[in-house]
Amino acid sequence: TNLDPGTYTFTVLGTNNDGVWNEKGKSLQLIILPPWYMTWWFRTLLVLAVAGILYAVYRYRLQQALKLQAVRNRIASDLHDEIGSNLSSISIFSEVAMEKDDMPASIQPLLKKISDYTHISKEAMSDIVWMINARNDRFENIIVRMRQLAAELFEAKHCNLKLDFDERLNAVKMGMEERKNFYLIYKEALNNIAKYAECKNVGIELRLDHAEIVLKIEDDGKGFNIQHVQQGNGFGNMQRRAEALKGNLLVTSNVGEGTSVELRFAV
Numbered sequence: 001t002n003l004d005p006g007t008y009t010f011t012v013l014g015t016n017n018d019g020v021w022n023e024k025g026k027s028l029q030l031i032i033l034p035p036w037y038m039t040w041w042f043r044t045l046l047v048l049a050v051a052g053i054l055y056a057v058y059r060y061r062l063q064q065a066l067k068l069q070a071v072r073n074r075i076a077s078d079l080h081d082e083i084g085s086n087l088s089s090i091s092i093f094s095e096v097a098m099e100k101d102d103m104p105a106s107i108q109p110l111l112k113k114i115s116d117y118t119h120i121s122k123e124a125m126s127d128i129v130w131m132i133n134a135r136n137d138r139f140e141n142i143i144v145r146m147r148q149l150a151a152e153l154f155e156a157k158h159c160n161l162k163l164d165f166d167e168r169l170n171a172v173k174m175g176m177e178e179r180k181n182f183y184l185i186y187k188e189a190l191n192n193i194a195k196y197a198e199c200k201n202v203g204i205e206l207r208l209d210h211a212e213i214v215l216k217i218e219d220d221g222k223g224f225n226i227q228h229v230q231q232g233n234g235f236g237n238m239q240r241r242a243e244a245l246k247g248n249l250l251v252t253s254n255v256g257e258g259t260s261v262e263l264r265f266a267v
Contacts, residue, residue, distance in 0.1 A: 004032070005035075013025040137175065139171070143169065153191070161202050165204075166208050172267055181244045188238050201220045214264050215262070216261070218260045223255045248263070
């Protein structure tokens with residue numbers, strides 16, 4: 001009763017009371033059918049069902065990702081068109097007002113502050129729009145913005161700028177949160193150099209080291225005592241962003257010997 005599914009032949013030989021055997025015997029073919037869950041058609045249907053479920057999950061996740069990208073792009077567009085335009089108008093109006101001859105002297109500092117804060121807000125808004133836009137998840141676009149920022153900052157400071165970016169990074173993609181933390185660390189480091197270093201040369205290296213991205217920024221400026229400014233100049237924010245990337249941030253500097261900032265994190 002416990003035979004495995006298959007085809008069997010049951011053969012019987014018999015003898016009479018005189019001991020004469022029937023050497024030909026009798027045979028009976030038995031076919032044991034498998035249970036439904038062991039049939040080939042059920043297994044085929046099971047494979048098709050699993051494949052269908054996996055494909056449906058893939059399509060669902062793809063659709064959700066596309067919807068999220070569309071939302072991000074729409075938010076970026078709205079911020080750029082609405083808020084960015086309004087900030088530009090405020091900046092223009094404040095500058096025009098400062099140029100008026102009959103403007104009271106007591107109002108001039110207030111208008112200057114409005115203009116300065118508006119400019120800062122425009123820069124922050126530009127960064128936010130860039131970070132939200134899904135098209136900028138490609139590292140190629142990140143590198144373009146990094147080059148642009150460095151050129152704008154150090155051209156105005158008459159610093160010699162050397163850029164060394166690994167072309168293999170163009171194939172890397174970063175999520176919005178990772179990209180934000182990485183870029184803001186980079187921007188904070190460059191702003192600190194532009195404001196305080198008083199350097200003549202700045203070197204920026206970005207490379208792919210096995211499964212890690214390595215960013216190294218060096219200058220030949222006046223340097224500083226790290227113990228005195230570890231909590232200032234944005235170093236606290238840079239450390240927190242490096243921790244969010246699950247990476248390591250190393251800042252080395254000595255008075256009169258320049259500064260080096262190195263960031264490592266896994267991709």
